[in-house]
Amino acid sequence: MKTKAVRLYGVDDIRLEEFELPEIKDDEILVKIITDSICMSTYKTVKQGKNHKRVPNDVAENPIILGHEFSGDIVKVGKKWQDQFKPGQRFAQQPALNYKGSLASPGYSYKYFGGDCTYCIIPQEVMELGCLMVYEGDSYYSASLGEPMSCVIGGYHANYHTNKVNYNHEMGVKENGYLLILGGTGPMGLGAIDYAGAIEKKPKKVVVTDISNDRLNRAKQILSEESMKERGVELVYFNPNDYEDDEKALMDLTDGHGYDDVFIYAPVQALAEQGNRLLAFDGCMNIFAGPTDKNFSAMINLYDAHYTSTHIMGTTGGNNDDLLEALDLSSKGLVNPSLMVTHIGGLDSVADTTLHLPEIPGGKKLIYTQIEMPLTAIDDFEELGKDNELFKLLADSCKEHKGLWNSQAEQILLNYNN
Incomplete structure (x- = not known):
């Protein structure tokens, strides 16, 4: 099937492209990405290209998909994992794999595995390490932000x-x-x-x-x-x-x-x-x-x-236990990942946002990969809502939640574009 993805070719060379994904193997899983939050680590990767420790030397010939703070739905499961995962399940994932001493991670190292895309293929090592997790929370973005929160938790631990x-x-x-x-x-x-x-x-x-x-x-x-x-x-x-x-x-x-x-x-x-x-x-x-x-x-x-x-x-990154703790605390309302988010955008905004990330004020830039939308500050929703129904709905929802992004706003955005 085809996917759209933002791919890294070299220093400051990232491109939104459509290409064909191969058929999954028996030990792989096909997923639909819904959200990815852009990390400063991705900006640093783009600035280093193949000199980054996690980026393959042949990235110019075999570009990798960017993005590692993502969540979505499982679409198709290879035979090896069908007792553990089912199509339709929502997932979260831990990108810090450390598989047999390798530094390979989604968003840095894989041709078909990363967050800034519509669909991708999760390789077997992710499931083998227990880094793919079924997530039953009420929003996709909370699962995406579980990854940066797990880094914070890892630092504390x-x-x-x-x-x-x-x-x-x-x-x-x-x-x-x-x-x-x-x-x-x-x-x-x-x-x-x-x-x-x-x-x-x-x-x-x-x-x-x-x-x-x-x-x-x-x-x-x-x-x-x-x-x-x-x-x-x-x-x-x-x-x-x-x-x-x-x-x-x-x-x-x-x-x-x-x-x-x-x-x-x-x-x-x-x-x-x-x-x-x-x-x-x-x-x-x-x-x-x-x-x-x-x-x-x-x-x-x-x-x-x-x-x-x-x-x-x-410390860099977190482990599986840190991510599980982050998701658990979020689901219980003991931490609020929404306070990290200041901007919302679609897949078409990823390349420019990533290249200019340090210049854009505010916090996390949350991307909904199945839609097209310019990167927009939550603080600008109300003004934009004067002429745009979607932004009015989003502004009203965020007002009800102390000016923060929330699961209701996410549903409004996803439903509005369907």
Whole structure:
């Protein structure tokens, strides 16, 4: 059958094309993609082309389908998996495969497997690893956003703390500790704030920094300090530009203790170095944001690493358990993936959006691959709705949900185009 897909050929060379998919093998599954959210990792991939570790060297001759945060419906199941999966089931998937040491992942490595398309073929290793999951939630976009949320969750789980008694590592952020998220009001940072209020072993204080008042104000509207207090976490939003000595002000927020956990949510050398200086005894700093520069580095205080047991690590992606946790928390209303989304578009908007992603303000750009629609900010729905029935319906729905994308809006969009 034919599919339309946005494919990578090389650096800054991505194309929306229609082509024929091969017949699936007995160990493969054909799926219809409904949603894919565009990740900054995809932008970095486009900027690196075949130099990216996950992209094949022959991508110019055998282009790959972009997109790895996707969901949709199962269409056809090969014989090997027919006892486990059925046509018509909705699915979520974990793209961090790690199959037999390979770095291959959807959105980076496969000719026929990725999210920015109408149909694709899921290869056998995905099912073998348990990375294809039946999803019974009420929206496709929640399943798509389960992937970025799983990355956030993976970062929380991977942080660790030690002791001098038995040297065991206690996994996770420190309970009742101080947590700092530097550069943290982007979509992933908002997910990290939301998750802090959902976990059982909560930090007592979460400090989130950003130099953009627009991003800080939006964060305060959708994740207010008051709402987080009701969930058992003291939340502080912090703009370093408001302080003559921002580092001292950050330290004062801990009464001089320092931060038990630090997440770097923007790949900026100055942030990494500042986060390192603000670590408490046995503090753990997670370089969460992936840099594009392979030589990205920063000055780290090794004296503190030796004498005060500070430690530095990084995480990328999540695992199956992280994704299952993300989907479960979302279905129970304990986290809200909608707060990540600021723009909606169709498959025809993917190439231009991806190429210019850093220049487009706001959070996640959510794509509905079965429709054509220019990338549109949710904040613009009301104005566009004055002359367009669809945007009026979408604007009314989002108003009912505190200005956020929601399952009702998704149904309106999908039904309107059928």
